[in-house]
Amino acid sequence: MKNWDQFLAPYKQAVEELKVKLKGMRGQFELDSSPSPIEFVTGRVKPIPSILDKAQQKGIPLDRLEEEMQDIAGLRLMCQFVDDIRKVVKLLRIRNDFEIVEERDYISHKKTSGYRSYHVVIRYPVQTIHGEKKILAEIQIRTLAMNFWATIEHSLNYKYKGQFPETINTRLQRAAEAAFRLDEEMSTIRHEIQEAQAFFTRKKETKQNRDNDAH
Amino acid sequence: MKNWDQFLAPYKQAVEELKVKLKGMRGQFELDSSPSPIEFVTGRVKPIPSILDKAQQKGIPLDRLEEEMQDIAGLRLMCQFVDDIRKVVKLLRIRNDFEIVEERDYISHKKTSGYRSYHVVIRYPVQTIHGEKKILAEIQIRTLAMNFWATIEHSLNYKYKGQFPETINTRLQRAAEAAFRLDEEMSTIRHEIQEAQAFFTRKKETKQNRDNDAH
Amino acid sequence: MKNWDQFLAPYKQAVEELKVKLKGMRGQFELDSSPSPIEFVTGRVKPIPSILDKAQQKGIPLDRLEEEMQDIAGLRLMCQFVDDIRKVVKLLRIRNDFEIVEERDYISHKKTSGYRSYHVVIRYPVQTIHGEKKILAEIQIRTLAMNFWATIEHSLNYKYKGQFPETINTRLQRAAEAAFRLDEEMSTIRHEIQEAQAFFTRKKETKQNRDNDAH
């Protein structure tokens, strides 16, 4: 039997540290008076029963969890717009406090279930009283609509253990499409407002120039 | 001149306490394995320049801020679904740790600007080293789509000081309608999935009964 | 078997809220530029094995824990000086957000073990999604020297299960006396410095008066 407290301690520490670090990015945008691409940051250590379930399902021996289970420490970054996801990924890539091990783009290539999200798996060095320990952590980046869909799917999965009846499956597919449309619509609004802003700013500048010429 | 540090201290304390209290509600739903109507909780004390702006705009003398400005302490509760907003308001009404002074329903009656949100103004007792001090605080409850729209309007307001050019205004109205449609669509999906779930559960039960009869 | 998660949830919530509330008192003294009688605030929910041990030892049936075990939720306030303890107790007595059920003064009347501390047992109303729930909590107020001694005794107790060998017992008694002397010495220094300050302030004032008279 595993000593779970000892095993999970560096993961808990990593989640605490990464929450403070990633929430800090939000504050830095506010200070620049530029809209933050990150809306919310959440984090959690995977509950022990879920670790055991996943290990069995994927055939991971318990003494290989450290190397083979990537989401024991999980962080989630929520964005307003699909475009923001790329910006956030770029910000993660320039950080020096962890190493990116893998990126999985379920936005360009959504899962057959309809799941969309961008996953960045990192190797994060935790400093312990016995020295440094590198652990794997997964950062999920998604819009609020993607998160909405994933929450529904997760709770249905929990109930039906992945064996959805056909009717539910159809509804879930339609929910995925609707969530996708929401994101499209959000982007359209943003672009329209940005264009209107730019147009208005140009007109004002032209008018000022004309006024100046009149002198 | 006001001693702002002294004046704002109980408001800061109230925001800290209310954040812990309202986030706690989320955890209680998780414990009951029932979906939380609250997705995120945020809180802030209004920055001094915004207090001064608003006081001037509304003609509130600085020595009447305590009684007349209701949102110096502000909390925001974000929901996934429009229906959740009512549930959250009901949960606030049964609490004994503050008194509800006023409710403003900008969802049934949205502002002409397009703003939708439910505001609950409370009188919250802060215990200080000099005795109890009751302060006003405003809790805003809204869906993520309403929050999205309000964020855009807030930043445009900040830029144009409330004087939007016509083009922007049109776009903003359309954004408000789109945000409204998003919320409708979200609700439809939720109902469909709930119905499909109920239907499937009934079928399974009927089948089980038939199987049992066969024995 | 008890559902511990459900049972302990309001205690956890209470500890989180009380930590924010009591730490807030510290900040209020700083704002007044007057030295805070509270140095540190810590809090914890009693671990389940300790609850079971204590229940067995004291003959408390598990379905009577709520009424009969007072320290499942525990807060600790550390002071620099023995005199500060009275001040802190007075501050607790004027608060309206809980009701004091019992006070136990192990400072005037230290335990035979040598233990010194002031305990305030409160009934604290936690607002849950199912309504209000009043729980018991214990606030321990002590100086850093008292805390030092209690930490040593606690870890020895843990090791020897309360059956100290005679030699250790003697040492522990001497440690208790030393901790007591430390507190006395601290107080003396404080009084001396306060007197010297007052004396110096008087002299300066007298001198200023003389200087003023000369004009």
Place this chain on the structure above:
Amino acid sequence: MKNWDQFLAPYKQAVEELKVKLKGMRGQFELDSSPSPIEFVTGRVKPIPSILDKAQQKGIPLDRLEEEMQDIAGLRLMCQFVDDIRKVVKLLRIRNDFEIVEERDYISHKKTSGYRSYHVVIRYPVQTIHGEKKILAEIQIRTLAMNFWATIEHSLNYKYKGQFPETINTRLQRAAEAAFRLDEEMSTIRHEIQEAQAFFTRKKETKQNRDNDAH
């Protein structure tokens, strides 16, 4: 004039991160069931007036603050025993998440004022949205008695601007000596109890061996 918000932002971020990191060390000792050499962790960013005062006093031009003022970000680790200070310093030295720039041992070589403490100046990399920024931070490690004395001196300094009248100065020297004696006494008690424990353990083992031999 400096943009203080921008300037102080990475220092604030560093203090938040380091608080989580250093508090984590405490938790790791608890998990090992071994007494933590760290009792409390506190952190703060130096208030702007104090930065200006110190800059003037030490002749640091405001555009050289980053390189020449080492304690804008300050962390403090409090220990129960003088011996623990060395242990904590060793733990800091093995960490890879910052670089130690300087160590100042005011314990072996106390300041003429009587000040005792161990200072570790570090260069800590903060990851910002504009890339990495290395800032200086000071970690002070001291016992609770040293902290007690430093608190008194700090508040007197604040009052008398470093120009103590002779009487106060004498009292402060005596307070420093008393704080020193307290630490000595604490250490003696610890050693005595450890010896008594070791002695008792040996006796028990010998007895067990004898008992075993008898079989």
